Amino acid sequence: MKRVLLVVGALTAAPLVLAGAAKADVTISTHATSHMNCAGNVCTPTAAKAVLNVSQLQSMLSSASVTVQSSSAAPNIVLAAGLSWSSVSVLTLDSFRSVDIERPVLLTGDGGLSVFTNVGGGGVFIVGKQGSVHYLSLSGSLIVNGAAYTLVDSVAALASGILSNASGNFALAHDYDAGPDGTYAFSPVVTAFSGKFEGLGNAISNLSIRHGNRKLGLFANIAAGGSAENIVLLKMRLHATGNSKSTGGGLAAVNDGTIFNAHAFGKISTTGVDGTGGALVGVNNGIIDASSADVTPQIGSSCVGGLVGLNFGTISRSYADGSAAGVQPGGIACFNLGGTIVNSYDLAEVLGRQASPFPGGLTSVNDAGGTLVTSYAAGQITAVSNFGGIAGTNNAGLSQVYWDINDTGAGAGFGCGAGSCSGATGLTRLEMQSALPTGFDPSVWAQAPGINNGLPYLIDNPPR
16 A cells, blocks of 8 residues: 655553433432432432432531442442532442542542442442542541542652552542642652552643653553552643653553553653653553543654553553654554554544654554454544554454544555554444444444534543
8 A cells, every 4th residue: 555645754341331311320419319218327229210419418418427329220329410518527439330420529628438339340430521529638538449548639749658658549639730840850650659549530730741761651650450540631741852762651651550531631752762652651561441642742752652652451442632643653552562452542643754664543553463443543644655544554453443534534445554454444434423333332332413523432431
């Protein structure tokens, strides 16, 4: 295949079923309480669709701790209205499956939140894009599935806590503006982290890191057994300089653990000869689930991915927007080497600045036993010569993957710049908007004219 556009210079996880208004769940909302029995400060559902009025719950918390439970018939607990209390009371959300925080929770006193999930299997604690849990006092308490967390209110406090206890559990008490911190010369959390970090849906904004030959990110390394969840990075700026092996990722330079519901926005660049940059993670050896990035890389990076630089692990239910620009760019990952990308999509503009390796909509190179499954690419691709709507070079497995032949600029026969492209299908923009592609599970994917420009989106990870 030979396609010439222009030269660009310098630069498996099981699906969750979270609740919605029509689902059988316990919903905390502004509606009147129905099908809930509250006795002895314990509220339990009596039907498949149960509602607990948020004002009633708030009144109960003013004088005593309260437990809200779900059941096998109403499996999830969904907070669909803002909630606050100033007492020392503890709210316990004890869910058969998942706890979904869709609106702000504010603890103004020394009270606490205790969350239990997954009693019946398949559940998580997730904070939606309009949700958060804010503590005004670091004396408050947080327990998630029996694990107690230390509340921190700054990047410095997080780094100090992990330096003292690399396997500890830490939670970000509220939004934090890292701008006054200045520019860090290395990753703030330089210690390999094997504990749990809970962002609670809060945002760290204006994080700036600049150095050469370093692992750059909020975390240098999330180690095996470690995790980072429910965190947002806004207006971050990472710039790795030097002559070789610079690795940068907004959340983590290297992930060997689990990242869930993490989202990054900002700019990233690695200018070393072997520089590797990913909007969220530089090198992924672990699991990234239900995450996203909308990042603009500065021109000059070698291996750049819209979400991850190098992927050796699993990326699921995630997407990339913004752009990926460099020598070896890929919309989701620069290289997918033995890793899996499943139920994910790319809207990022992919800009390749030299003839080889070829850029690709999901990845520049899919090799070493890597797999791309039930995913699609719909971001514009610009290249010196060859490129592919799915992969610049594919020597591994493709199954029910698709590319938008209009938006990517890769025609119907150009799914892969080199190698076999069996298992990939080019669709027109109208075809992408008219129905879910074959193989896309409707419990994972959805479509609506006013969401994601009519393209398929992830139910549990909607566009931000």
